[in-house]
Amino acid sequence: MNFEQMIQEIRSEPLLTLLSSVRCEESEPLNIHATKAGSLDSSISQGLPFALPRLGDVVEIQGPPASGKSHLLYLLMCICIIPTTHASISLGGWDKVVLFFDTDASFDLVRFERLLTSHLEAALNTNISTVQQLVKRSLKNLHIFRPTSSIQLTATLLCLPSYHHTKLPDSEIGILAVDSMSAFYWLDRFTAEQLRATNVPGVKELTNPLQHVITALQRFHRTHRPLVVLTNWGLTSTQSNVGIDRRGVPTYRQHLNPPPALFPDLEADSAPVHSFILPLTLHITLSMSPVQQLPVDISLDDACAQECPNPSTICQILGVVRSAISSQTNRFTFNIEADRIDALVSSPTQDH
Numbered sequence: 001m002n003f004e005q006m007i008q009e010i011r012s013e014p015l016l017t018l019l020s021s022v023r024c025e026e027s028e029p030l031n032i033h034a035t036k037a038g039s040l041d042s043s044i045s046q047g048l049p050f051a052l053p054r055l056g057d058v059v060e061i062q063g064p065p066a067s068g069k070s071h072l073l074y075l076l077m078c079i080c081i082i083p084t085t086h087a088s089i090s091l092g093g094w095d096k097v098v099l100f101f102d103t104d105a106s107f108d109l110v111r112f113e114r115l116l117t118s119h120l121e122a123a124l125n126t127n128i129s130t131v132q133q134l135v136k137r138s139l140k141n142l143h144i145f146r147p148t149s150s151i152q153l154t155a156t157l158l159c160l161p162s163y164h165h166t167k168l169p170d171s172e173i174g175i176l177a178v179d180s181m182s183a184f185y186w187l188d189r190f191t192a193e194q195l196r197a198t199n200v201p202g203v204k205e206l207t208n209p210l211q212h213v214i215t216a217l218q219r220f221h222r223t224h225r226p227l228v229v230l231t232n233w234g235l236t237s238t239q240s241n242v243g244i245d246r247r248g249v250p251t252y253r254q255h256l257n258p259p260p261a262l263f264p265d266l267e268a269d270s271a272p273v274h275s276f277i278l279p280l281t282l283h284i285t286l287s288m289s290p291v292q293q294l295p296v297d298i299s300l301d302d303a304c305a306q307e308c309p310n311p312s313t314i315c316q317i318l319g320v321v322r323s324a325i326s327s328q329t330n331r332f333t334f335n336i337e338a339d340r341i342d343a344l345v346s347s348p349t350q351d352h
Contacts (some may be wrong), residue, residue, distance in 0.1 A: 025307070053227055056221075058221065058230070060181075060284065061229065062231075062282050063233075065233075066288065068315070068319075069075070069180070069231040069232075070179055072317075074115055077175060078141065079092060080093070080175045081096070081139070081335075085191075099160065100143065100144050100175075101177065102145070103147060107144065113135060116135055116342040117132075118339040130154050150187075150210060150213055153227065154212040159218055164224065171313060172246060174227040175226055184210075218278045227329065228278075234255070237252055250287050251285055285320045285322075319331065319333070
């Protein structure tokens with residue numbers, strides 16, 4: 001092999017990619033505080049200290065409808081956009097930008113602002129005018145995109161480096177979130193089936209639209225290294241234990257193809273392992289807490305007292321966290337309340 005051949009075989013990469021990789025390797029685990037009383041990071045990290053997300057990680061939140069996926073994402077986004085400190089008081093924020101893709105067209109800005117305000121009020125315990133000023137400042141770090149197809153989502157992702165350079169030259173992107181990756185699943189599937197039915201030469205070799213989305217995500221992730229958070233539907237339960245883990249939380253197969261997958265039992269049957277070009281760091285499965293069965297002979301007053309111990313709690317969500325580098329799982333619970341989200345600590349379990 002001559003010198004020129006050796007040079008040609010050396011892989012090159014942009015300096016931005018190298019610097020982003022170094023920055024992420026040296027970054028500390030991110031703070032994820034739900035309120036002053038409870039923190040989600042302690043729930044995830046107890047017994048699994050390396051599971052705390054860092055800049056550059058990829059996290060998937062999966063679950064059925066009304067399982068708290070968007071609310072958990074709202075919590076992460078709130079923490080990302082608020083300042084780190086105010087008047088020498090720690091707010092637990094990152095003071096970074098969130099790029100939020102509302103593919104479901106279901107983002108509730110009023111609800112998000114309420115959660116953001118509650119978090120700041122709990123941290124500051126100060127007058128409302130100061131809190132409102134911080135809310136306005138924080139919301140400037142939130143940038144919302146509303147694509148209506150996988151092609152639009154791909155095109156927007158590919159334009160993000162230019163958007164960052166022109167619109168946010170002095171800001172660091174903390175989170176890139178897509179809620180939800182499944183939004184165009186049925187549309188893309190229908191389109192693919194219609195094309196296959198036409199018997200047009202070469203149609204069977206056409207790439208799934210989601211492949212373009214994953215490729216664009218990977219490209220931006222490689223150069224800018226934000227924390228990527230993807231929500232995903234839970235459509236089909238796994239066959240093992242009838243789709244229920246040993247502690248009562250359902251698990252689901254991965255229906256996306258190609259999926260950003262982590263575990264073999266979650267992969268789509270038609271997706272080979274080598275197609276996963278966006279490997280997950282953490283996978284979080286959410287489900288609603290089971291409703292407690294009341295005795296038949298219980299009085300109405302006792303039933304109301306047991307069913308609603310905390311009137312402000314809208315629902316309780318169970319979550320299981322799995323890491324790409326450990327067989328351990330961690331289980332946590334968080335309460336969705338009228339104006340805040342409370343996370344409770346839980347112990348890790350061992351998978352076999």
